[in-house]
Amino acid sequence: MNVASLFLNRDSFGDPANTGNVPSLEEAKRLLDDWVKNEKLKVHMKQVGHLMKAYAEFRGYGGEDVQKWHLAGLLHDADWDQWPEQHCRKIIEELEARRVDPAIIRAIASHGPRYFGVEPESEMDKMLYAFDELSGFVHAYSLMRPEGYVGMEVKGVKKRLKDKTFAAQVSREDIQDACGKAGVAPDELIQFVIGHQAAADLG
Numbered sequence: 701m702n703v704a705s706l707f708l709n710r711d712s713f714g715d716p717a718n719t720g721n722v723p724s725l726e727e728a729k730r731l732l733d734d735w736v737k738n739e740k741l742k743v744h745m746k747q748v749g750h751l752m753k754a755y756a757e758f759r760g761y762g763g764e765d766v767q768k769w770h771l772a773g774l775l776h777d778a779d780w781d782q783w784p785e786q787h788c789r790k791i792i793e794e795l796e797a798r799r800v801d802p803a804i805i806r807a808i809a810s811h812g813p814r815y816f817g818v819e820p821e822s823e824m825d826k827m828l829y830a831f832d833e834l835s836g837f838v839h840a841y842s843l844m845r846p847e848g849y850v851g852m853e854v855k856g857v858k859k860r861l862k863d864k865t866f867a868a869q870v871s872r873e874d875i876q877d878a879c880g881k882a883g884v885a886p887d888e889l890i891q892f893v894i895g896h897q898a899a900a901d902l903g
Contacts, residue, residue: 706787707817713792713809714802721801722767728774731794736781743902744836749774750900751831751893752824758892759823772807772828788816812874820881830878830889833870838893840867849898854890 736742752773756766779790788809795805803824810820811828820826841860842848860866861875879886 705785706789706815708789708792708809709817711818714796714800714805716802718799719801719803720764721799722764722804723771723798723800725767725770725774728771732774732778735778735791738781741777741781744839745774745777746902747839747897747900748776748828748831748835751835751896752828754896754899755827755831755892756824768801768804768807769824769827772804772824773831775804776808776811776828776832788812813877814874820878823882826878826882827884829874830882830884831893833874833878834889834893835897837861837867837870837875838890838897840870842898849894852894854887854894857890857894858887 732742732745736745749770750773753766753770756769761769775791775795777787779794780787783790788811792805792809795808803822806818807820807822807824807828809816810818810825811832813819813829820829837860838852838857841857842852845852861872864872875886879889882889
């Protein structure tokens with residue numbers, strides 16, 4: 701696939717008048733279930749959503765803000781399963797049609813800047829970009845360990861990151877770039893994922 705073909709070619713998303721219009725978790729899950737049939741992809745989206753929610757709480761946010769972070773993570777890849785050639789564009793248009801808070805939409809639009817051409821700006825944008833690839837990588841590592849996440853250490857994840865044949869589809873460059881943009885040390889981010897991802901509700 702030509703990466704440039706996914707460029708959104710815009711930097712404004714949603715209507716500011718819809719600020720505060722945050723869907724319920726039930727509504728978001730219905731959209732996810734309607735659009736995503738690949739169970740592995742669903743697991744990824746739920747794990748990223750959980751990490752976003754946990755990080756927002758860790759940063760001291762509450763209520764509506766935590767819900768925004770959660771939904772941005774939960775829905776960021778909603779169109780990948782059925783419409784890979786329209787990835788990001790389709791879910792953005794759907795959320796705009798539903799008059800969803802523009803902060804959620806923009807976070808989704810910026811979760812892969814070299815693919816979609818949108819730079820992450822807010823903390824929520826940057827952390828969605830940071831968690832996306834790393835979440836999938838740590839999950840892949842957990843599946844090869846008999847004890848899963850139990851006893852997993854940062855040094856073990858970093859060792860696997862150096863092995864380019866392991867989870868080769870995961871961009872090490874994107875992980876490094878995302879950590880830099882978020883201003884979070886890679887070790888700190890890896891430790892957060894290890895410490896929180898296993899608790900994700902995959903139901």
